[in-house]
Amino acid sequence: MKTHASPLRYLASLLLFVTLFAASCGSKEGKVEGVNMLYGTESKVWKTDKELDSAGDKVKQTDAQEDDRITFFANKQYSMTSSAGAVNGKYEFDQAGKKITMTPDGASQSNTFDVVTLTDDKLTLRSPQGAELRLEKE
Secondary structure, eight states: OOOOOOHHHHHHHHHHHHHHHHHHHHOOTTOBOOTHHHHOSSEEEEEEEEEEOTTSOBOOOOHHHHTOEEEEETTSEEEEEETTEEEEEEEEEETTTTEEEEEETTOSOOEEEEEEEEOSSEEEEEOTTSOEEEEEEO
């Protein structure tokens, strides 16, 4: 005895598959792509999109903080500019470990952040305390 799936059941299964596929492809949050997404071809400027404290609550940005920028260069250098001045340094990106370590020039101590998201236009860094800085390509 042969059984045939009804056309309606086949259509429902196909629709479910398409929906799941679209949902999995749509979100870039949590995706960490190649290191070149960090600096583009030679350099890339990132600006603050949102900041979250360790509890996940949004931190209100001042006008001055909204003007902060960080530029990552292909030669493993970075430059941070803000109303307080500029800081330059070197960075190391561990793609497999999803971590970035930034060492300001002349400093003996570095800062390491988890890279939560890294795509062509989104970068999310998480501090060891759990605070997040969400950046977007300028």
